[in-house]
Amino acid sequence: MKYKAIIFDLDGVICHTDQYHYQAWKALTERLHIPFDETINNRLRGVSRMQSLNIILEKSKKQYTALEKEAFAEGKNKIYRNLLAGMTPDDLSDEVRKTLKALKSKGLKLAIGSSSKNTPIILHQIGLGDFFDAVSDGNNITNSKPDPEVFLKASAMLKLAPQECLVVEDAVVGIEAASRGGFFSAAIGDAQTCKSATYVLHHFGDLLNI
Template sequence: MSKYEGVIFDLDGVITDTARYHYLAWKRLADELNIYFDEKINERLKGVSRLESLEIILERSNKKYSQEEKEYYANKKNEYYKEFIKNITPKDLLPGALEFIEELRKRGIKTAIASVSKNAFTIIENLGIGDKFDYIVDTNNIKKGKPDPEIFLNASYNIGVSPQKCIGIEDSAVGIIAIKRAGMFAVGVGNPETVKEADLILKDLTEYKKNFRITLIIKE
């Protein structure tokens, strides 16, 4: 029997790359507010909730915004984002993602999505992979964002696997922290510097086939 019985995935940057759509939506909003925003600032938004992301953008503004105004602009960004993600199809799955998920399911390993995106269900439906997961976290039920471990613990509970028997996969620094705080094995994908605190780092999910350690982990 495998040592690990559950794998919990972040969505953006792990299974599909909607980061560019987030960037374009935030850039459009920032331009409307006459606030400087670039890709370097955008890196700070990865794995962070929408309102927290807005707070980071507003750091460069001299104007004070009420909570009501912040919620209005956060929702406005989301409307821009939803326009962009209408174009997502199964072709937008990142290399190795579908094959890895199907390999896990063949081995009887439970799978879940733990994304802070309130559009996760729409994205997964557009990608055509809704039937590949035992559970998708509903962010409406999550009170604390990453790096708090709540979202990963919620996924673990709902797939019926203890955190110690789960692997979490993330591409953001705050996501890796959240996984480790949940007591799970942390796999980082993407920029090695961003996910340097992970227990194992992969370029992308194609590496599960040639990386002896991840193959060993899911076979244990």
């Protein structure tokens, strides 16, 4: 592999927390009497909590203040964090675990580049709290994807230039962010149709063949 590091999105790439996000947003929208389904949920992939809330509120007949929106977002996050408490290392697939170890054994630096502020909790729950060489997440960025900030900060933590890093993403906005930041990218899951991706992964383990 010609790269010195790989930067992974977390949700949908390393592990899958989509069902928890969906359940938490569903609980909020039912309380607010706002329509919410999988189609709307798919629009929330890779974007920040407040951006997600604004997308959801497009279906609302009411207008809410900034303070009300902050309260809604925090309420959703409390539900989500309670659901995350049930995650265990079993939520990390054998394929992902073995591939990460194999990549590290090759001397590659591994990092996380996620918009989620819950990244530290998730990594701890799945047994990867101290595994990655750098973690850039929603706690240290101001701009969400498709802005490349989260990946640029990850590469800076690794002391590497963007062109020395490969970004692995399952969201189109994530691939767009990688492209804007000058990174090479590998698309998996929903991002496979993104034409700006450098590579397409059908399985996580395909990283070993790049």
